[in-house]
Amino acid sequence: MALIAHKRSVWLLAAIFGTAFAVMLRFYDPATSGVFPPCPVHYLTGWYCPGCGSLRALHQFLQGNVRAAWSMNPLTLIFLPFLSYGLASRALAEIRGQGLPRVFLPAVWIRALCAAIILFGIVRNLPLHPFDLLAPGAMLGL
């Protein structure tokens, strides 16, 4: 019982934190405002990681600029519907005890996904022409 209550409070805290984060992200641009921390990987190494630009992408998405969001981090935009489904399912499972229908992904797909994320992280650092467009904002010259 205490464990369930504990789990509930973790979820409640996460929901409050997540909502506050989204509202802040809607109004403050991570690119210019300095409210959000820079990507630690890029800050320390100078390389773009697969997640670089994801906050700016979400900010642009929340502002309704899908093209700008895509140029900041295409992966974030691609994953967004799936992540939303997964998180909504978990939230529903907490609230009413049953989540949304689960989809079993074959392990090969998950491994391919992992490889794609790593490959994206490598390729967006290459100084060769079609690949350099994958750096955050490069497609629109932002």
Add this chain to the structure above:
Amino acid sequence: MFCTQCGANNADTAIVCVQCGRDLQASAPPVPLQTTGVVIPPGPPVQVDNYLVFAILATVLCCLPAGIPAIVYAAQVNSKLQAGDVAGAQLSSKNAKMWCWISFGLFFAGVGVYIILIMIGIASGIFHQN
């Protein structure tokens, strides 16, 4: 003892198989049930959480390489489930969960350090004005 899953030779005290990660303690007493002719109905497919959503969140949103092992363990959960190895899948599930928490821990530690640095910046700004 020999692993019931992959046949690898393990120490008698081993908790999990060194080769395939199967839970040896759980699989140690293989009790033969097929004596009375009672047909056990096939239950619903076992669901073992692979925490893939959080693993991807950690990798892409928190900007952290620590999310990658979480994704690898998520894949391992599903591959073991596909092979019918529920105990092994539960073990991988634990690892996936652990790496998700490591990622989020690092993320919040980083945010904490960033906030402290900003506070110091503001404080020194006020200090220099006087």
